[in-house]
Amino acid sequence: MNQKKWVLMATAQTPTNIAVIKYWGKRDETLILTITAAIGMRPWFYPLMISVSPLIQTTFCTTTTVAVSPLFHQDRMWLNGKEMSLSGIRYQNCLREIRSRANDVEDEKKGIKIEKKDWEKLHVHIASYNNFPTAAGLASSAAGFACLVFALAKLMNVKDDEGKLSTIARQGSGSACRSLFGGFVKWITGNKEDGSDSFSVQLADEKHWDDLVIIIAVVSSRQKETSSTTGMRESVETSMFIEHRAKDVVPQRIIQMEEAITRDFPSVARLTCADSNQFHAVCLDTCPPIFYMNDTSHRIISYVEKWNRSEGTPQVAYTFDAGPNAVLIARNRNIATQLLQRLLFYFPPPLDTDLNSYVLGDASILKDVGIQSVKDVEYLPQPPGISNNNASLKYKGDVNYFICTKPGRGPVLLSDESQALLNAETGLPK
Numbered sequence: 001m002n003q004k005k006w007v008l009m010a011t012a013q014t015p016t017n018i019a020v021i022k023y024w025g026k027r028d029e030t031l032i033l034t035i036t037a038a039i040g041m042r043p044w045f046y047p048l049m050i051s052v053s054p055l056i057q058t059t060f061c062t063t064t065t066v067a068v069s070p071l072f073h074q075d076r077m078w079l080n081g082k083e084m085s086l087s088g089i090r091y092q093n094c095l096r097e098i099r100s101r102a103n104d105v106e107d108e109k110k111g112i113k114i115e116k117k118d119w120e121k122l123h124v125h126i127a128s129y130n131n132f133p134t135a136a137g138l139a140s141s142a143a144g145f146a147c148l149v150f151a152l153a154k155l156m157n158v159k160d161d162e163g164k165l166s167t168i169a170r171q172g173s174g175s176a177c178r179s180l181f182g183g184f185v186k187w188i189t190g191n192k193e194d195g196s197d198s199f200s201v202q203l204a205d206e207k208h209w210d211d212l213v214i215i216i217a218v219v220s221s222r223q224k225e226t227s228s229t230t231g232m233r234e235s236v237e238t239s240m241f242i243e244h245r246a247k248d249v250v251p252q253r254i255i256q257m258e259e260a261i262t263r264d265f266p267s268v269a270r271l272t273c274a275d276s277n278q279f280h281a282v283c284l285d286t287c288p289p290i291f292y293m294n295d296t297s298h299r300i301i302s303y304v305e306k307w308n309r310s311e312g313t314p315q316v317a318y319t320f321d322a323g324p325n326a327v328l329i330a331r332n333r334n335i336a337t338q339l340l341q342r343l344l345f346y347f348p349p350p351l352d353t354d355l356n357s358y359v360l361g362d363a364s365i366l367k368d369v370g371i372q373s374v375k376d377v378e379y380l381p382q383p384p385g386i387s388n389n390n391a392s393l394k395y396k397g398d399v400n401y402f403i404c405t406k407p408g409r410g411p412v413l414l415s416d417e418s419q420a421l422l423n424a425e426t427g428l429p430k
């Protein structure tokens, strides 16, 4: 290793993912091994071109820069601008595993040569930023740990494929195991005690079903009271229902969901809604009970259920992770337009809201709905099938904002150094 004062960096971006068959319950807390398989989809990656600049932003993603330098005296991490400790077992396990797979790295332009054996002595700096609420039931740990492992793997020239990397990300957070791929991803339970057969596989990539449209209703950005880690531990300890779910329900649902992903929307919708409801029923069966959804979440469920029933076949699926925020999957753009129209009718923004901050992501759906300003929302027609008595039932301000997006891709490396979160000379946050 040459001793000049250099800093070598890599920056990656990873969208978060939503589970359509939920992971809830561990059989090993340290290695993070699940009691059931789980299937997730990658919805939250919608490139949003900002017209006045060449910047490409993404909706709901984590950006992580990792750096290595002989200047660094210890491993350090900054999350959303604040320094945090890396002493926790999850971070330590990820760092140890990835370091053990590091290879020789050479950057001829910068005159940097790191040999495989040097990695044990070198320290890393990590800066990560979530452009969405952290620890609020929007899977920040999934995007966060997947992005960290992916970025470190690139920096350290780790040759393992995404499946192998998923076993490392899994040790940061279970849901991160599914986040190394785009599209639909299955986390295989595995049987081995060391967890080596508990990894993820891609079932279908993001292009396989790209007419799906996803609308996320962010009902609350507040940090939830019971983290997923604590919640699922308490469910395993106290819920009788969780065993039935793990033994008799999820194995069949996984098989059915894999079949349905061949573009059978009604089956995907039925399975997704049923699994979300059952996961929340397990939370309720936990002692003390865990309430992740709120009245707004319940209202959204009943609107979708009524609509689906009136059509005779599901048009929209809903699913809720460990929080009140709804992820709604529409079978195509036409249905998504109707869905957004209905959502805006029931949950109009307060009058002083800028529409561009109320509907984020692919806001072009707003045009299809025929809305240009907040004022237009007031004149939206009443959704069919509601009696006039209920027409006045509007819940202004109960949804913080909506995001329109599509199935998305997996982690990507950002080659443009201006997007790095660490300074290229000091390796400290910019």
Ligand SMILES: Nc1ncnc2c1ncn2[C@@H]1O[C@H](COP(=O)(O)OP(=O)(O)OP(=O)(O)O)[C@@H](O)[C@H]1O
Binding pocket: 062, 079, 128, 129, 130, 133, 134, 135, 136, 137, 138, 139, 140, 141, 142, 143, 144, 145, 148, 175, 227, 228, 229, 321, 322, 323
């Ligand atoms: N960008 C990130 N990089 C590294 N770690 C992160 C990042 N974002 C979040 N985390 C870790 O994940 C923790 C939050 O995980 P938690 O499971 O409580 O919430 P969540 O993932 O947002 O919600 P849920 O999993 O229920 O959808 C944070 O306290 C932090 O330790």
Ligand SMILES: C[C@@](O)(CCOP(=O)(O)OP(=O)(O)O)CC(=O)O
Binding pocket: 018, 019, 021, 022, 023, 024, 032, 038, 139, 141, 142, 172, 173, 174, 175, 176, 228, 229, 230, 321, 322
């Ligand atoms: C409801 C879920 O979102 C739970 C996610 O739990 P986490 O992956 O956040 O938990 P840990 O493994 O303890 O970090 C369902 C899912 O993503 O499958």
